Amino acid sequence: MTTTVPLIYSFPGFDGVADAVADHIISAQNQTLYNTLDPKQIALIKEEQAKRPGLLTSSSTASISHSTNHSTSPSTLNLSLSTTQLTNGISNGNGKKDKKRKSADIRFKIAISGGSLVKILNQGLLSSSCKQIEDLIEWDKWDIYFADERLVPFESKDSNYGEAKRQIFDLIKGDKKPRIFHIDEALIDDSQECADDYEKILINNFARKDSVKLPMFDLLLLGCAPDGHIASLFPNHGEQLREKLAWCLPVSKAPSGPENRITLSIPVICHAARVTFVVEGLTKAPVMRIIMERPEKGLPSSIVNEGAAGKVSWFVDDDALKDCYDITKKKYKFLSIETPNST
Numbered sequence: 001m002t003t004t005v006p007l008i009y010s011f012p013g014f015d016g017v018a019d020a021v022a023d024h025i026i027s028a029q030n031q032t033l034y035n036t037l038d039p040k041q042i043a044l045i046k047e048e049q050a051k052r053p054g055l056l057t058s059s060s061t062a063s064i065s066h067s068t069n070h071s072t073s074p075s076t077l078n079l080s081l082s083t084t085q086l087t088n089g090i091s092n093g094n095g096k097k098d099k100k101r102k103s104a105d106i107r108f109k110i111a112i113s114g115g116s117l118v119k120i121l122n123q124g125l126l127s128s129s130c131k132q133i134e135d136l137i138e139w140d141k142w143d144i145y146f147a148d149e150r151l152v153p154f155e156s157k158d159s160n161y162g163e164a165k166r167q168i169f170d171l172i173k174g175d176k177k178p179r180i181f182h183i184d185e186a187l188i189d190d191s192q193e194c195a196d197d198y199e200k201i202l203i204n205n206f207a208r209k210d211s212v213k214l215p216m217f218d219l220l221l222l223g224c225a226p227d228g229h230i231a232s233l234f235p236n237h238g239e240q241l242r243e244k245l246a247w248c249l250p251v252s253k254a255p256s257g258p259e260n261r262i263t264l265s266i267p268v269i270c271h272a273a274r275v276t277f278v279v280e281g282l283t284k285a286p287v288m289r290i291i292m293e294r295p296e297k298g299l300p301s302s303i304v305n306e307g308a309a310g311k312v313s314w315f316v317d318d319d320a321l322k323d324c325y326d327i328t329k330k331k332y333k334f335l336s337i338e339t340p341n342s343t
């Protein structure tokens, strides 16, 4: 394994991480939906879209998404386009314009993890002192997926979807809601069936007509546990870490937390447009040192640092970085919201 250096942003504490992660998410959202971070340009595009609802705003890669009964807010067949650019039409590759793809169809496709990340997202997106955020997040253009799920009932505190619902989705004000793609709770007793079913949702949404080798999330948010697992990929589960084909894997005998789970595979994680790790707290200091200074140990996050090189960033507080000496920390530059006091 070569040494690949990801971007490491460090912050004095939890609030600083939460504010920066919120800014990072909004920037990914705007880049996906408008292909720009410039608020004036975004306002202009929105104005144009309001005047001409059919305006095409995107080109290049198109993925077709179709909501299934797994989405909590089903809607109609939908074409979603990943890079945006104001244009009057989209070339279908033969130089012809495809009139069907409309700006309103572009979705921000994000996958989130469970665990401590959920609190960070609650703080950064919904409880921030920065009031601007409410106006900047376009929840109704989000498709939210899960990087992994623990196979327990949704009402359990161990359920990633359950906790995200209680701490994020249920607290979104107004009627503009995201579409949420979670596992089928009826399948929690069979991890293989549950993983296959979730993979089908991904295939349906990312590859219905196109032959797509891997789904491409616009943003994938990952945590990292003290034992080094990310999503539900555990350090000593070699077979899973080496998986090349499957998008979604069943996990049994997880060494910490609920034993049975499903998880996105390493190739899917590495294929995302942006892979972002969010880690805070003293308990993470030992594992952060191994990840940052001993990549040859091959922890799951080191595999991702390498496999998704150039797209990976880490948002970490000073406690979690306290044992890392041989790293270059970057100061995070706010791109979409005003720099809050916490950083």
Ligand SMILES: O=C1O[C@H](COP(=O)(O)O)[C@@H](O)[C@H](O)[C@H]1O
Pocket: 113, 114, 115, 116, 117, 147, 148, 149, 150, 160, 222, 223, 224, 225, 226, 229, 230, 231, 232, 257
């Ligand atoms: O089991 C899990 O743990 C990881 C890390 O959680 P954290 O609380 O240490 O941040 C989490 O990312 C994953 O989604 C979850 O299933």
